[in-house]
Amino acid sequence: MRKIYLIASVLATFSHGFQIVPSRSLHSPLSYRRTERHFFNFGQKPQPKQAEPEPSKITTPEEEPDAVEKLFTFFFGKPEEEPFGLKRFGRERFPEQYPATVDDFDVASVEADDKEMAALRPLLKNTNLEERAVYLTYSANNNGWSAEAFHNAVDRKGGALVVCTTTSGQVCGGYNPKGWVGYGEARGSIAAFLFVRNKDGTFTKLRKVGGAGLAQ
Helix, strand or coil: CHHHHHHHHHHHHHHHHCCCCCHHHCCCCCCCCCCCCCCCCCCCCCCCCCCCCCCCCCCCCCCCCCHHHHHHHHHHCCCCCCHHHCCCCCCCCCHHHCCCCCCCCCCCCCCCCCHHHHHHHHHHCCCCCCCCCCCCCCCHHHHCCCHHHHHHHHECCCCEEEEEECCCCCEEEEEECCCECCCCCCCCCCCCEEEEECCCCCEEEEEECCCCCCEC
């Protein structure tokens, strides 16, 4: 009987060592795990779970510069956004270094605009006068119908928008970015344009092309 009792006691202890903890307690840091793998961890404090390392972020290499850019960078360094504190050349900063826009008329009126100028303001999109207050410098009815009267009023005053109204009521004209000086020379500009007002109140613009007397 003693042998049978000892064997039963040993088997009870051995089976107790292989007891599996219920699954609902496996996520608790204070539970003691007594599985076959951790048979000899009785009396030991539970070890905190180590955080898994995050996968390293994949970085894409920068675009390889071409041969010309490499040569320029070798002698002068990398190009700056604003070299010497100066902004780079672009349409927003120098709009009249580009051809006149013919399909964009989204311009807000200026506070100083009267009713007539507010209707003409969309023509000045992408010009130096787009956001500037303008004023009437010459009126044929008031200043006279002559070239001399015209130049006396507009010479050396910068760019201007010329507006004409025909006897039939058609409104047309053009924009001269360079202005006039009265010396008789041609002062061409790629930003110059002609325009006509359509019956529905919209405008059609003709951009300057080719020589001084060509537009399309």
